[in-house]
Amino acid sequence: MPVSDQNPLVDQLREVHTEALERLGQVSDLTALDGWRVHYLGRKGALTQVIRGIGTLPTAQRPEVGQVSNEVKSALEEAFEAQVGAIKQAKLAKTLSRERVDVTLPGYPVSLGRLHPSTQTLREITAIFGEMGFQVFDSREVESDYYNFELLNIPPYHPARDMWDTFYINERVVLRTHTSPGQIRAMQAFHPDPIRVILPGMCYRYEAITARSEIMFHQVEGLAVGENITMADLKGVLVNFARRMYGAERQVRFRCSHFPFTEPSVEVDMDCIVCNGDGCPLCKQTGWLEILGAGMVHPAVLRNGGYDPERFNGFAFGMGPERIMMQKYGIDDIRYFFSNDLRFLEQFG
Numbered sequence: 001m002p003v004s005d006q007n008p009l010v011d012q013l014r015e016v017h018t019e020a021l022e023r024l025g026q027v028s029d030l031t032a033l034d035g036w037r038v039h040y041l042g043r044k045g046a047l048t049q050v051i052r053g054i055g056t057l058p059t060a061q062r063p064e065v066g067q068v069s070n071e072v073k074s075a076l077e078e079a080f081e082a083q084v085g086a087i088k089q090a091k092l093a094k095t096l097s098r099e100r101v102d103v104t105l106p107g108y109p110v111s112l113g114r115l116h117p118s119t120q121t122l123r124e125i126t127a128i129f130g131e132m133g134f135q136v137f138d139s140r141e142v143e144s145d146y147y148n149f150e151l152l153n154i155p156p157y158h159p160a161r162d163m164w165d166t167f168y169i170n171e172r173v174v175l176r177t178h179t180s181p182g183q184i185r186a187m188q189a190f191h192p193d194p195i196r197v198i199l200p201g202m203c204y205r206y207e208a209i210t211a212r213s214e215i216m217f218h219q220v221e222g223l224a225v226g227e228n229i230t231m232a233d234l235k236g237v238l239v240n241f242a243r244r245m246y247g248a249e250r251q252v253r254f255r256c257s258h259f260p261f262t263e264p265s266v267e268v269d270m271d272c273i274v275c276n277g278d279g280c281p282l283c284k285q286t287g288w289l290e291i292l293g294a295g296m297v298h299p300a301v302l303r304n305g306g307y308d309p310e311r312f313n314g315f316a317f318g319m320g321p322e323r324i325m326m327q328k329y330g331i332d333d334i335r336y337f338f339s340n341d342l343r344f345l346e347q348f349g
């Protein structure tokens, strides 16, 4: 760079410029680069030091110093930015060369969601009854005590209430303990027409959780109301269901039982799917597994639903899909269903 013999400060500015660019070329990391910036461009940096001497110059020479110092400052700032970019780029290139991606490697397997086993069973049950002409009727999970018990022929203080340990929301509202209150709601919705419905849904019981009992489980209720419906119709429907659900060779037996809302009442057993009736731990050596409760709808219940029991009659049944799955797949603990363990859930579907 030519040296001016008239203006010593301009010469010094040019020297600073040359030296700064030389040093910048040697800076290779961002911390050192910041040190460079402070040294040359900072408030007390080399450029400022030169400009401070402007007072010693004759007035005519001062504007040239201002102009050249601005030029040098801009040039150094530009060089600084370029060096920041270059250092960052070099760093990135180094990182990338270390983290090279092999795009030909196989990816991680994508795990697909699936329906909960209870939902799958509910759908299977719904399909079987659908083919027998039953339609689905949705009823509520939060019920009044009146529907859950009283309209089903279970007045307050009746000992049969002990069969259903209950979660009370308040004195008159409960979480339904079974799907049977839906019978009354279906009758009120269909009256005076005949009815053939199933009512799937969640039930709640305030009881000890064990390998066979949950406090939250599904039930599927069935209800048929019409004229001249007999116990033989109930039997035909349930035998057909058991064989479709568990296999054509299944034997079904009806055992006397008691439910306040059916008369007569039965419990239905099926020969044990593990031992075919010979006796094993699953069936507690009896050869039979209970699959559901059922009976002919009690005249008082028909009346509560709006049907004249002199003219109409019907049957009802209620089953637990989780228990059905346990029997079908030899699952020894109902708690697997709602413990959210993928090792269990992924086996279905």
Ligand code: FA5
Pocket (backbone or CB within 6 Å): 177, 178, 179, 180, 205, 207, 212, 213, 214, 215, 216, 217, 218, 219, 221, 259, 262, 290, 291, 292, 293, 294, 295, 316, 317, 318, 319, 320, 321, 322, 323, 324, 334
């Ligand atoms: C009832 O709940 C009656 N409402 C069934 C009924 C309907 C009878 C219509 C007559 C006419 P029960 O309490 O037995 O009956 O329950 C029926 C089914 O629900 C049982 O067979 C079982 O499969 C299932 N279940 C009952 N309690 C539990 C529980 N704590 N955990 C899992 N499943 C249960």
